[in-house]
Amino acid sequence: MSDGRPSxxxxxxxxxxxxRLAGGESLRSxxxxxxxxxxxxxxxxxxxxxxxxxxxxxxxxxxxQAEHMADELLDxxxxxxxxxxxxxxxxxxxxxxxxxxxxxxxxxxxxxxxxASRLLAKKYGDKVxxxxxxxxxxxxxxxxxxxxx
Numbered sequence: 743m744s745d746g747r748p749s750x751x752x753x754x755x756x757x758x759x760x761x762r763l764a765g766g767e768s769l770r771s772x773x774x775x776x777x778x779x780x781x782x783x784x785x786x787x788x789x790x791x792x793x794x795x796x797x798x799x800x801x802x803x804x805x806x807q808a809e810h811m812a813d814e815l816l817d818x819x820x821x822x823x824x825x826x827x828x829x830x831x832x833x834x835x836x837x838x839x840x841x842x843x844x845x846x847x848x849x850x851x852x853x854x855x856x857x858a859s860r861l862l863a864k865k866y867g868d869k870v871x872x873x874x875x876x877x878x879x880x881x882x883x884x885x886x887x888x889x890x891x
Contacts, residue, residue, distance in 0.1 A: 748779050751787050756796040759784060764806035766814070808861035811854040818850050 748755055755778070762772050773781040787793045788800060824843045828835050858866040 747776060747783075749783050751793055751796070753795070755779070756787070756793070756799060760796075760799045760803035763800070763803040764810065766807060766810040804861050808858040808866065811858045811861075812866065815851055815854055818847055818854075821847070 759769075759772055759778065763769065769781055769784060772778055773784060778784075787796055825840055826837050827840045829838045855866070859868065
């Protein structure tokens, strides 16, 4: 029984999915729209070995999505809207810091950093440096370098 969603692969549908991914939308969000296939259908297209072009488009879209998220970081960090709220008291109005908004912005930044570091690990991921210390009879020391962010 069909639920009315598209389930047959089409290049136009695949392209629209990739364009929306590259624009920053999640696959879950895209597939929640009844005009698009279920997420499981899209994943099947990726892994069934029949749609190599879509796999390439999808990989590029995910890279563009990571770049999009990296671009958003500055916008979020620089946006002070709602960082302060005007409160009323019996003595009049006063301005108060809104820590819940600041914490939410921090979460948005940290989430985008994490996702970008996973989608584009070579560019945004943590750098791990291998250093050989001593002679061949001694183990190799692995030093982990701080986050690129």
